[in-house]
Amino acid sequence: MTATSHRGSPAPNPTSGTPAQGQSGGASRQQAPGPGPYPWVMAGSIVVAVLGAALSLNGVLRGWAWFMPLITTVVVVALTLAVLRALRAQPLLATLGSFATLAGILSFTFCRQESLAGFIPTAGTFTAVGRLIKRAAETVVSESAPVAPNAGIVFVMCACLGLLVILIDALAVPLAMPAASGIGLLAVMVVPATIKPQSVGIAGFVGAAVGYLLILGCSHWFAPDARLQSGSGRGAGQFRRSLVTGGLALALTMVVPLAIPGFETGTFPQGSRLSPWGTSNGLNPMITLGNSLRSPTGSGRITYATSADGPVYLRSVTIDHFDGETWAPDDRAAERRVGADRIETGYSVQGEVVNTVTSINAGLFTSPYLPAPFAPASVNGLNGRWTWDPATLSIMSTETSTRAQRYVVFSAAPKVTAQSLSQATAAPEGIPEDFLRIPGNLPDIVRQTADSVTASAGSNYGKALALQKYLRSGEFTYSLQAPVQNGYDGNGLSVLADFLAVKSGYCVHFSSAMAVMARAEGIPSRIAVGYAPGRLTGESVALVGQGSFPEYEVDARDAHAWPELYFEGLGWVPFEPTPSRGVVPEYATESSASGNLSTNADEKEVLTTPATAAPAPVPLPGGDTPEAGSPSANPLPTIAAAAAGVLLLMGFLWSPRLSRAVLRRRRLNQKPPDDANATLPGSKDPAPELAWAELQDLATDYGLPSTPSETPRHFSARLRASAALGEAGGLDDAAHVAVAALTSDFERQRYGRGATGAQGAAPPAASRIAVVRESLRNNTRWLVRFRADWLPPSMMHRWVRALGAPFRAIGKLGKSVGWTLARWWRSLRGLLPQRR
């Protein structure tokens, strides 16, 4: 806006072509005052803007450790630019210098050993940079936000933001388009806006906005560039106007999304994502879970072997705060304890305890939360510093991740049977009140459903079973798509209400429904997030001192959430309300409740079938079911069609080259005029003219098009002077001679007296053209050669002209019709009696 608001400044003379004016312009430029504080102020505001925008990246990267290298990079690059600009370096030189400094500071920060003198990049630096970029790429592919600030991702971020500084500076200072620098800042903010569940965050938003306004202001008030200074209208009135306009725009952006129904929910458009009001901070596995389930390929494969009787649930994290619109894990950072080798539950357990040993290989799965079977007692073999929460037993690290960790979990869970559960009737005491808290805005449907379902059950166990039975009943269908289509994908209380109404969803919905309804009935509950039992890999792994056990694997498609309910004396007991997923524990089946301990057939089926292909009571909508690709009975038509398609494509790609070659052949392989024709007066040999046209097209192909106002001699001189034809007298002298000969032939033919010159003795034009072409090919870069071969500009121009011909004709017609109408109207008005 600033760039366009210089209406009051004296307009530059549009026709300043005379030397006298050029001189006066140069003189005034020399007399212009120095840059003054402008470079410094500008560099400062760019630093503020970029670092402010980078504030929002907290949450995409964990912690703040990445901010220090970022500050050094940004400040050093900006300082270089300021110094160079203050020394009045050429704009291009300043930019190049800042690039050099960026390379230097990055080498110094990340590859000090490999670099010369610590900051001069060498070949070793580039391999190190390649490693860092590879590391960053792996992080991007395999991890979900917030990622650990490893060297790779921090390097990429520093490099990008350093480049952003250079870009903003180039836009704002030499190009005088400071308003456009907002695009760069926006590019930074888009990352957290789309990745972080709580969006950009108020700090990043304010930081970027302040920096951007500073850039605009600096350009306006300090720039010596007259293009940016508005001479007039900078009074109080303007300030008030801009305040009102800006405030109004800001208010609209805040209010309008609230007024549009559905804008804040749903997956697209994720309008609420761009709102700056997100305050919570940290990872939300609930958000990513649905996406993981929907992913067609299973990434993040984890393998494990366990001494338990069957496959186990791997548990990463729990969610126990059901307040607010979005549920997120409660980290209780203050209560976490360091050291995963000895983990104690925060509650007492009576009765028999089942010990299991599980060896887990996390492979490429990357998360700050460690997947482990419930309830871990100690974890051996971990790298890095890990902490655990006594209340939830989730194990996490703020510095490292699960990537490439191989560890052994010793877990000890009380042996839970239907009998022990039905006896656990005491009121829960050993756990915090948090697990019973029901948010105040609980939708009525949740409480009503819970009450009606559990009306007949007496004990807590009975209520839990009733809830699970209700959710697993035929009323509910498992669907990954239905929540997306109906706009309640995600989690939260409102989502829960929608789910209970539509009765279709996936594990997130089932588990949260059961957990919330259990709390409504007075049973402490929480949601565990992790992995459902996976599939057998067919291999076996030896566990220390336990013998050999079959290996299982899980991946992103097995991501799962399930409720855990607390029973006094037994601790946290997992349930499985999601139909067709996971394993229903024996204690939680109806049959076991009634005393029959045999496993049901449904369970077996669930165990053996992959989760995504599990049969659902109702066929899954859309593409969830694999395409029943009926093998074609007759493959021949398919093959023929494919071949025809390939041929067509090849023909399409070849057509410019082919038609260019045909045109060249037709021009150069002219038959010499027969005698009868040659003797005719006025008839001219067309060969020189065709050869000339070919020469012009050839030059056009290699980037030296002729202009219509150019004389043949001028064009020829330009061609010979260009680097594309090599040096005269050198290797390419033949080409120069050929061009000169073609030119003089053409001139003689076109402007001369007629066919009086030497004919037949001269070498044919084809060989001359070939020589010129050879020289052009030798002296141009491969890109130019490639274009000349496959997309010859001379041919493309011709085609574009041909394509545009109908439109030009229409335009011409329209113009003439318009003129006719205008003339007709004017004559009509002449006939009318004059007014006045």
Added chain:
Amino acid sequence: MESKRQVSVEPTPLQGEAYSALPRDGAALNGHRPQVMDAERFHDASERVLSSINKVIDGKADAAKLALTVLLAQGHLLLEDVPGVGKTLLAKTLARTVDCTVSRIQFTPDLLPSDVTGVSIYNQSSRQFEFRPGAVFANIVIGDEINRASAKTQSALLECMEEHQVTVDGHSYQLGLPFMVVATQNPIEMEGTYPLPEAQRDRFMARISMGYPDKDAEIEMLETHQAFSPLAKVTPVVTAADVAAMIATVQEVHVSTAIKEYTVAIGRATRDSARLRLGASPRSLLQLLRAAKATAALDGRDFVLPDDVVDVAESVLAHRIILDRKAASSGDTPQSILRGILAALPVAQEPPGAWRRDRHTA
């Protein structure tokens, strides 16, 4: 002031005797049409003239070539520049390199038309009027500071330039061949002068602004011109007959239809230009083409190229076109507008390398 009539006519064979040597009607001239020169001799002769001029005037090869071009194209040359850059020197040198009659007229406000054209005087011994030819009866006429003469005298000279003849007392006297007027005009200190009206500037084929010499040429000039006038060393290198033959050769240069179309297109473009009040006249196009022919011949060709037209267009047309007031106030010059027109005008009427051309020949 000291001399009332400052007609200093350099010694010519015509001086002082009855003018009868030259044929009196144009038809006779055609009968004596000189032979066409072959290319080699033409080249030699032109090289001799140019090198001779360049020895005297340092660093002004372009001006010298243009002067020769105008001579061979049978046009007249207007040298317009500030005093002291060698306008008169160029004119004198050109005149001296050619072995022909030269006269020099220093124009003053009181110069009379008869001083230029000649006057009939009553000869008492023969008892009849005799025509005493004026300064214009020479092959090369140098008119110094033409804008100092009165409009009457100017138009007397300009008539001779156009008609190639002088009419006095009902008799027409044919002027010589070659005939060339080299007039100089001083653009500053114009008070009390009569600058040539546009219509009369049109009579001059080309106008040259000499411009200052560059540093090296100026230093050399200071060294060589200290002791003696460089003009003293100049001796004729071609005869008048040679020049006539060269002129005939130039006339034989072929002009193709394409060139004629191009020339006309230039003229029409100047007339259509919104920034010009007055475009190029048909006469100026004729002279442009004649100058282009001379350029082509000097380049050793017997046909005209568009390049020849472009080369001389600025010198030939710039002093004839008149800027719009708006264009003049915005800092445009006739030269810059001409350059713009030439840069926008297609040389060939059809687009280069058009498919059409290939099709009807294939």
